[in-house]
Amino acid sequence: MTTQMASGLAAIATVPAISEADAQIERRLCELATCDSASIWETQDELSSAIAEAGMHFEGRAYPVCLRPLAIDRALVNHLSVTAEVIIKLLDVAAEMYCFNHEMQDLFPSYKHLRHLIACLPKYRPIVTICRLDGLIGIDGYYKIIETNTEGPGGVIQNGLAAKIWSQIPNPLTHGLSLDVTKQPFAKDPNCFVRELVSTFRAASGRELRTAAVVNFRGRYTNEVDWIVDGLRHAGAKAALLDVCEMKRTPRGLVGPDGELIELVYNKLDVREMAEADECRDYLDACAAQEVVSINPWISQWVLSDKAILAVLSDDRFHSNFNAEQIEFIARHVAWTRLVRAGVTTDPERRRIELISYIRQNKANLVLKPSNATRGEHVLVGRLTSSEVWEEHIDRAARKPYVVQEYVRPREITALHPSSRSIKKMAYGIDCYVFGGRLAGFQSRASFDAVMNIGRSGILLPVAID
Missing domain, CATH: 3.40.50.1760 (Glutathione synthase, substrate-binding domain superfamily, eukaryotic)
Incomplete structure (x- = not known):
């Protein structure tokens, strides 16, 4: 980690829950939903039509871009930028570790027969040319990465185009606010x-x-x-x-x-x-x-995109591969993650635990995920899952590659859900696109579901900077 990056993190150690501009948008939407919801839906329909006419879609379905943006301030932009760009450097370290560290290789059993393909690293850096880091802002005010998406993430072009189209629609929610989407490189220039x-x-x-x-x-x-x-x-x-x-x-x-x-x-x-x-x-x-x-090369497609990569970063066993600043950074910005298997490890407070017992006893604070599935397949949020189902999945997880991850509670936002024609509170997150090691732009997904994915009735909020 460079001195500039480290000092940048110190300068913006935490971020506020919401920007002033976003608070104003929230109030306006709630007021208009009560007194003039028809005009809001008319503008939403205008936006949806413009998105469709531009040729944007999600596998043949409407591209669900919401009229209500997520407005973020420059402090949060800086916080997210530094975090995302440091993560890419740490993934370079992890890729090189995989080639010689047998203990790390053991966290990826599904790819054992592919190791001869995966370990052929390119000479250029960063190894991950294109990715989208998915994350949430924790209760401690730090942005936490929960997935890496280093294979071929969606939205690399369409989200920039959608932001530009959104900015051209007269919007009663943002009238009088100086919001700018073009401060994101992929919105300023989709090419x-x-x-x-x-x-x-x-x-x-x-x-x-x-x-x-x-x-x-x-x-x-x-x-x-x-x-x-x-x-x-x-x-x-x-x-x-x-x-x-x-x-x-x-x-x-x-x-x-x-x-x-x-x-x-x-x-x-x-x-x-x-x-x-x-x-x-x-x-x-x-x-x-x-x-x-x-x-991206095969190390990115399989290992670095697997959810167990966050176990490599967050497990004390591998900290000798990182310097003190990097270890501190990981503790703040990488969600605690472990591959589900019997044995002793450390919990988020670095106390020694027996992992399976810990998962049983801390259901409300944990999430179970298949290590290499996509689009939220078979993800279980402990606090929203019955004890019987949780127990069944612990047994399944111990037999198949699953990870357990700390539950990072998503923040909520009032948004328009186009397909259900409803205006309600939804959980949301912020994802960072990184091209060539540099931040390219943001995506924000919102959903009624605890697992935020536009393939599961989620929506996209344009991200605007105030």
């Missing part, structure tokens, strides 16, 4: 994502990019793909969407169906499905051998 892909290729190869492919598998996870392909073409590259099976490994390198060499691939797929598929072997091997520049 910054593609520029990062091109820049990473140049750094890795020393050449200008000529050919690229956005890669998926069996037709899944195609959201935003058209935007990415078009962006690469506008950057001067010959680009296409290709299925893994359409590419072949040759002595010249990875080639597409037309026989032309592919120089860069961006992975938009579920690596869990690929790992056991024989037809993916050529592609897996070519990327691992760095015969093509692959963003």
Whole structure:
């Protein structure tokens, strides 16, 4: 951690619960919901139509952007920026640890047979070129990371475009407030994502990019793909969407169906499905051998995106790999996480515990998650789960890769939920997009559900800076 980063963290040690601008928006929405809700829904519908007309969607469904923004101040922006950028540096350390630390490798049993692919690290840094760090602001005022999303996160282009469209709609909730979405790089210039892909290729190869492919598998996870392909073409590259099976490994390198060499691939797929598929072997091997520049590399797709990576960062066993400032940073900004298995470890206060007993006795303060699932699959929040179901999941978790994580209570916000046509309190979080090691922008999701995901009826709040 650089001195600048460390001093920045000290200067903004905690953040207020809510900005003054956001408090004003909250009051206005509550007032208008009572006296003039029709006008609010009319403006919300105008925004939703503009979003749809721009071609934005979530896997064929409406892209659920809310009229009500989350307004954050410069102090919180700085707090989030420093936190996110330091986390990316720590993931570089964790990636290098994985290559030689057998105790760490043991936390990722699902990938044991893939270790020869995963441990082939690229020379460029940061290893994670594109990611979205999901987090919540804890009761202590510190932003805490609860998931890393270092594979191929959604929203890398659409969220910046959505913010710009939102800013162009006359909005009774923000009238008279000086809010700005363009202080986020990906909202000011939605092409910054593609520029990062091109820049990473140049750094890795020393050449200008000529050919690229956005890669998926069996037709899944195609959201935003058209935007990415078009962006690469506008950057001067010959680009296409290709299925893994359409590419072949040759002595010249990875080639597409037309026989032309592919120089860069961006992975938009579920690596869990690929790992056991024989037809993916050529592609897996070519990327691992760095015969093509692959963003993000396999260490990011499997290990660094697995929820157990937070157990690596937050477990005392691995602290010898970090300096004192980094250890202090991790304690503040990484949610306490452990792989669920019998044995002795330390709790969030660093007291020695037997983990399974601790999970049984502290249900209200814990969350159980499959270590490598997506979109909130099978996540259990202890305080919202019956004791019987919790016990069943402890037994299941001890047999399969699950993690247990401290419960970070989300803050609440009043928002419009377009599909249910309701205005209610919802839980929300703030996610940080990081491109090339630098903060690119924010996403805020809100939901009635304890697990915030737009695939589970969640919504997106535009993030504006006051």
